[in-house]
Amino acid sequence: MLKLARYFLILSTIIFSACKQEEKVKQVALQDFFKNPEKTAFSISPDGKYISYLKPFHNRLNIFVQTIDGKDVTQLTADTVRNIAYYFWADNNEILYLKNYDADEDPALYAVERNGKNTRNLISYKKTRISLISYERAINNEILIALNTRDSTVFDPYRLNIKNAKLTLLVKNPGNITNWYADSKGKLRMAVASDGVDETLLYRESEKEEFKKVLKNNFKTTIAPLGFSKNSSIFALSNQNTDRMTLVEFDCKTGREVRVIYSHPEVDVTDGVISKLKNKLEYAGYETWKKQRYYLDADIKEMYQLIEQQLPNTEIRITDRDSSENNFIVRTYTDRNPGTYYLYTKAANKLTKLSDVNSSLKKELLCEMKPISFKTRDGIIINGYLTLPNTKEVSNLPFVVIPHGGPSSRNSWGYNAEVQFLANRGYGVLQLNYRGSTGYGKAFWIAGFKQWGGKIQEDITDGTKWLIRSKIADPQRIAIYGGSFGGFSALHGLCFNSNLYACGASYSGLINLFTYLKGIPPFYKPYQKMYFEMVGNPEKDGDYFRNSSPIFHTDKIKVPVLIAQGSKDPRVNVNETNQFVKELKKKQIPVTYILKEEEGHFFNKQENKIEFYKELEAFLGRNLKKSN
């Protein structure tokens, strides 16, 4: 008896000390991670005299303007129903903005003067989407927009006079044009047409001419115009002749690349920034394990270096500038800091702090995000990021594997609220850019086509196995969690690698590829063929769809599942999710089901977001407990 008591005493001391050790890391309140920024979307007026930003007013984002020295704050809008989705300075005096809308509401474009007066609705059509062709200043009080009033699947370009709201149709969309481009003078001179699989670049010298075909590409090949260079040349990102995207100068008359400006040996060039003032490229942006710049202008290089000297150990990005390119909005960020907005005055080489993105997070409590890579079973190198909790112990950790959505996207280095939240709660987090992710060249992206339930999932599985092999993760305590396609991957992992994961969570995850393809909105119809090539054809590849879709395989799931879903999600049929949950429940699998009637694909309301992460925290806590 005494022996037993002593044994218990020893055991409880071990447990107690273990708990103590784990609790050493101070927990940050859940809300702090997901806090909306106090001030965001900073913009500077063309004359550089005013700074505008969005700030919550009665819980909705509204536009505010202040002078460049931070005085005379004016509130331009006072909407308590909808957020301002987007705004820009049309000229020195006027700001144009779009309000947020959802499926049951119609979008509308408004204009307001800098002093908050003369607010007016420029466009408001029922069941119409407004898309901006020129995001830039208005020229002669005119901007270019595209509307689908005539046919919901077709966007026609219009010139809009912001003073009298007069709309002029520029050219009728024959039905296949998906993108319109304007030059710096506000003339509509370029377009991209698509028949779903092939893309055609169209060009004209002036608005008086007809569009002429310049180039035809399969959708796998991209030419993304960045801006007009001179005459008929444009700067563009292109992978026409290469596997990876390169920054090129392209002649629209001949349809040939004039020169390659910059290419990176490993990754896509993702960005090319043009100085409007100088009509010159400033730098080419590319992303290896983090976003980097290759300077193409000595002046700009010097300026960045001057800013970096004042902001050491942090990444910087210029988000806006005035017309004279003397005043810049600079944003900083790192993996452990959501960042700060600054005003940089080039002439004085002076930085003025505008606002922290999230001041309630302390850098010491956040965790380092490290780039990693591993080899898959078929010998491909997969890159990813590993975030370990700030505990003494760095092996045998409970882990959450988070495959990203898309799958045509990638994980990047930087502050990620979700990852930091989980790491702060003691979990290691693995993110990985499996094949099919973008940024690593055409071939790598295409390697993920029709592999949604195949090679992509194998890469994720190999990532998890790599974690186990390198002894970082406790093989008994690994969860898989993701949103959208990531949710699909999580459920797929639970179905077909059920012994690898202790539990799984799907946030608006696809559960049926049939439904996903059916759910392509009508205005995406031209893309349907492309989707068939990327995902598969539901009629021809029915077996593959059936074998990959979790909804057909509920019987294979053996571990607890968390499912979060918005009822209005167009990509997921809630009836199916209900059926899925019902069948799991019938099989005595513990299911946590968070269904929000008013939400769509991903939760929008802050309280729903917080509730979801609270549930996720509890769910992981329950199922990734140390088993001794």
Add this chain to the structure above:
Amino acid sequence: MDERKQLYRKNFSLVVTFLILISVSLIVAMLLAYNLTRKNVENEFISQKINVLEEVANPYNDFFQNKIPEISFYQGFLDSASARKYSDTVFLKFPFVERIVFYDAGISNHKIADGLRVNNFSLGPKAVYQFGKKVSADSILLFKNILPNTLSLKTSDEFNKMAMKFAGFIESADTSQALNDNDRYNIFYSVTARKITYMSIPRREDLRVFKDLMFKEQPPSLVYEQDLMTFHLNPYSFIIKNTHPELYQHIIIKPLVYESLENNPELISTDIPLPGAFSDYKLYLSSSKSYLTREINFRFLPIALSLLVIYGVLVFIAYLIFRNLNINSKLFKLQYDFINNLTHEFKTPVSVIKIAGNNIRSASQLSDRERNHYGKILDEEADKLNDMMNRLLSFTQIENKAIKIKEEVINLEVFCQNLIDAYQLKYPHFNITCSIQGVDHFKADPVLLGSLFQNLIDNAYKYSLTDKKELHILIKKANKNLVFRFTDQGIGIPKKELENIFKKFYRIQSQYNQQGSVGLGLAFCKELVNFMHGSIAVKSREGKGSEFKIALPFEELPVA
């Protein structure tokens, strides 16, 4: 004597009454239990059919709630090949599905030859296939829209019904609301006799599009895929699992209107209708009466056994009580006898003393001879009384273990001869012989040993006929004991009395012990022997004599 008899009789009648009472209870309990069991079995025969139905209908419910809605998962993308695969999984798992008709349909605003058209909304089959175990390869394809107007009414019947329902729903649907369970069942399922038709449930966005197709003039639209399937079911292919084989002898599926025409009074039957598409069929469950009786008996057996066990326990307890009462009544009788005897025994010397005293008082003069005579009488009778009282006292003392043994070494030869001499003096005709073999000294309390000898010698004298007053005492060493045998030629002890003679106050009823016996002698001997850690036994033959054998533990004395 009368009182004793009454006491005994009272006991007996009580016991008898008790026995009768519990026997009656037993019979009543048995009858009640049997009746209850029968009722229970009969009730179960009626009620347990729900259980059987549940078991039988389980695959149907699974089919209806899980397998059929799976069609929706394909979102209309089923074609002949995938529909065939789906059908094969159905046939494999649900044997009651006989044939599946698959309508690969399309919704559009085109003008169509076959199908339904409401305003601009048309819903028509692109192709119709049927699958089934008995469907031959050349009859799989029933219709293809490249051959318009070839769709037979028989084939399109189910399709048209569903299409009408669906068109009606589209016409009035509130597309801003999510579908509720009621709509889902009413619109997309059609359940009729032995037929279930199901249409894949479109997404909410699709419903919106369909509504626009119906009411808006639009250019020719896309063709939206829609799948319909009609399942033809065969109730006789249900796998019937008898979950209560103890209740139901036969379970069969019969049309709802079926009634057994068999005129068999032995047959008991019940029925319950099948669910859903099988509602015009029922489960018909029957058993013969003897089959149920067997079940009743089977269930009654343990109840009867437990009742019998309870009855047995009660009877046993009654017997134990009766036995205790009996023993008590015997003891009571013995003590009664003892008081009687003791009074008598004390009475004789007391009356002799009284006579002697009277004589002395009434005599005017006492001669020396007379004085001697009376003195002797008084002395002797007083001794007798004293002796009797001593014995009684020492007996109670021994019984209560109140005396202590004072052991000393006894010379057996001297000890026996002294005793024999004393008895020769007392009873000159009593012939006592003694032989001692292989031992001369014995360590014991001489008083206790003397008492033992006196009692046994007295008994031998008392229970011997006048001409046969003989006693032989044999003392012998056997193992670790010293054995004393007292063999007489007396009247002996009847066999049935042998086990009683060592009991207190027990006395054999015979003509030889009318006077002067208390019935304590042998009981006293036994107590003595027990006290000395020995044992006593008796062998006797009636009329021939008795032999008392006493064994006392013997300690080898050190040779002095």
